[in-house]
Amino acid sequence: MNTTTQRSIIRALPWTVGLVLLVGAPFVLGLTGIRGLMQVFVLAVAVMSLNLLTGFNGQPSIGHSAFIGLGAYATALAVQNYGWSYWSALPIAVLIAGVVGAVAGVPALRIRGMNLALVTMALALVFPQVPVRLTEWTGGTAGLTVDERLRAPAALGVADVAWQYWVLLGIAALAFLLIRNVVHSSMGRAMIAIRDQHVAAHTVGINVRAVKVTVFAGSAAIAGVAGWMFTVTNQFVSPGDFTVLVSINLLLGMAVGGSGTLVGPLMGALFLYYVPEVLPKLGVNPQLTPAVYGVLLILLAFFLPGGLSGGLRSLVRRLSGITAKKGVTTPQPTLDTT
């Protein structure tokens, strides 16, 4: 066995083990544990979608809660008010979020950097008012309960929750593979070029406008998938679930995990779900959870600028004796500002 295959086996090993453990989780964990992991998958896809736009393409968004909300509401309304199945609602959720994302991406051609962060934040602030404005249809602030659940195919003979879990796991894995392939394609190189050298990207012949709008739409569409997953998990939507705080938390999750990396969003999602669960058990007043978030984040940004995944990578390197070449540092993702 040559060293290349050996190395690729070593690299694939943790992934395989992790996937097997996740697939097998319903046989081991109780209902609460499974439901928790489902929430993690929703968060993971949400952070992935944000990371595609912000981490890889340098377009900041504090508005992803709105895209997730669109997907979630589209699903809930289609299933509850119009009697569609969850599966037929999925393309609608993706389409609506994607189209709104494309529309939002057009002004983003002119508005960049901090200004874009501001516009998307305003979008996130306005979104929760829309269902309230349409109370007769959406249930308003009281929310909308979806009576139907995503049911397991009868032939499988498994509990619905287990089936929902596997579906969500599968979708999260697909989203991960999709983003990985995009990032490694010529499209991905164009995205990163635009992020790092906006004007230069123009001069080397990248169609900056097309790439940016496409990425915005794609990112919003994936956020719409996260919204679909949200409704499958909770069978309930309300404006309070899609506030600007959700967007801010997603950004924090992305930064903590490591923005512009593939694994970062997974770690960010674990962080976002389990830290608030664990803190009260450590005796921290739940009121202080956001403060702990904030402080941890600032410390991480300072000591581990590559996020947890960056830190993990350098740790693995150090342990496996592979030293990083001196003088060469991985460029940190930045905003497309100037």
Place this chain on the structure above:
Amino acid sequence: MELLIQRLIDGTSNGFLYGAVALALVLIYRSTGLMNFAQGEMAMFSTFVVWKLADERLGFGLALAIAIPAGIVFAFLLGAVLERAVIRPFSGGNPLTLLIVTLGMFLAINALAGYIFTTDTERLDSPFPSGGLSLGGVTITYLEMGTVVVLLVVALLIRQLFMGTKLGLGLRAAAMNPSSSRLAGIDVGRMMMIGWGLASAIGAIAAILVAPVVYVSTNMMAALLLYGFAAAVVGGFDSPFGALVGGVLVGLIQSLASGYLPFIGTQLQLATAFAVILLVLLIRPQGLFGRLPVERV
């Protein structure tokens, strides 16, 4: 007619408050090139300090004449300390990190204020007499008048500071070209701290003036911040004068739209702010009074 005049008065006095928040945002943008999403929370925290000093039941019961200046000084120190301890380590670094750091500050300050002070809604007295002048069907309160006067004075002082003093020259130089300033012997770090301190103090003044209307609570600035951003965008993010004008324009748009456009009505006020931000950034990204930056490779 009276109703129209009343709406114009409402809109103008609200607009000055938006303008004051915008002024704070603009000062920080000029000095660090950063949109400070934690601006509102810093102002809220400082207002809680004023409340704690002044409140008779739960605080120290000091006179407002002492509590308010103390709160503004606290705000200045808070801004300076945050710049030095939290922002400086990332300066010159990547804007995404800075954006996320200010969001982290937003969460941390908000939670700490609730923990240290209270999550209840508390009342802070107006520094001006209650009541107001009534002419026909139109009323203008002393608080509204006082707000406009105080903020005009603050704006003039800021202008004087930047244009007429050596410190102001240093502040402007450090913001425009830090490396050349350093060569010229200006302590850029100190200038940054002062810039943040000033911005924080002005934000606190705005929050203290708005407190008698919106009360003191951990989310007192949540909605105001967006209008402040809208005002800064309208005025141009690097123009202190534009910030106030932008604020008044946003206040008037909001007041008139809610009065005379039935669909927008009072139900989509935030959407009005959103539309203003979007339109200005699309049509005139530098705002009314700002300068357009040149793109460099």
Place this chain on the structure above:
Amino acid sequence: MTSISRMRLFAAAALLSLGVTACGGSAALTGASGAQSSGSGDPALAECPDNGTVGLTDTTIKLGVSQPLSGPLVAVGGGFVVGMNAYFNYVNGNGGVKGPDGKQRKIELVAKDDQYVATKTKANVSALINEDKVFALLGLFGTSGNLAARPLLAQECVPSLFATSGAPELGNPDYPWGGPAGSISYLLEARASGEYLKSVNPNAKVAILYQDDDLGRAYLQGFKKGIEGSNISIVKTESFESTDPDVGNQITSLAATGADTFYDIAIGLQALQALNHVHASGWKPQIIQAAQVGLSLLKKLEPGAGDGLIMAGTSYDADDPDNADLPGIKLFLDWLKKTPGGEKILPSTATAGWTAAMFMTWAIENAETMDRAGVMRAAHNMDFTGPNFYLPGIKLVTGPDDHYLIEGVVQQKLDRKAGKLIPLGEVQDFNGANPYEKITG
């Protein structure tokens, strides 16, 4: 069999059927996942799993609650849980609650934080049922949280009683497990205000400010019902969003009508803003205030603002020293002092939790069978007469056709100088005359 172990089993079955693809046994297993009949003949129980005594031992009973224990509403949720703990301490101090099986059990309360986010409430309810294995829930916070959790309660057949919400929807007879709410319905309170106005000013011209959501709409619907058949006209309505920083623009528009009555359907802070703006504007209508703002908050109005406003009341003010010797309040204050966290809070913030715990204890004591269905049925067949905070004449009664517990109010007038709400007359009693209706507005 509990639902978790059942799920594990089916998951295991799935693995088997994946391994042995020709196996036809899995379909039969799916069939078994249907509900088991409890055999009681009650349609509400027909689809219940066999779990009626989960959470009980011979000496303890475990109850659960979800409230905002962090975030902007932490003061509300925190006070609520302290009040609950105070009452359960009192019960446990007397040996515990005695059920119909004659056993006396100490009450254990598990409190979870939902930050006032409905899906978190639902997740908490799921965890309380499946992980903490509570017998029943009480005092769930917020309309959206209660509605989000409701299907889960019906599916698992776990009672969730005396919720902290006035949404009329919580009296929907199709959802008995969601139990009667612990607060008066918004719709009924507004109807009482309308009927009161009809009696004192049958030709009133009313300007209305309302929060544009399910709460505001329920109030509007109730008020219109109350003024039916009178000459009262609504001359203008203005709405606002709970996220608006100020409601001054709306008050300017309403003041311009010169209406003689102003109905302020706003909560907490925005109610104060509206009252302050009315005061500053020089408009002097008779104000009717929706009872979504407590006296302790009304004391934070600007001097003179809100004086003489009329607000419906259901209970005594626990903060008023004059009331400290009333039997219900004395017991409460004694135990509040002995409960951790009770010293620091304003007593009125803990009364709702105390009351929910008190009703819950009554439902356990008066159940016909010591199981979940028995306690749920008792809550729907109440006649509570013990010492409490409610104003005399308010009946605490539910029945087969009466799904609301608190159905009476006394109109009160705010006296700013005295810092008190002064009763204006007798109880308006709607007991049994308050059927469930949907909000259509």
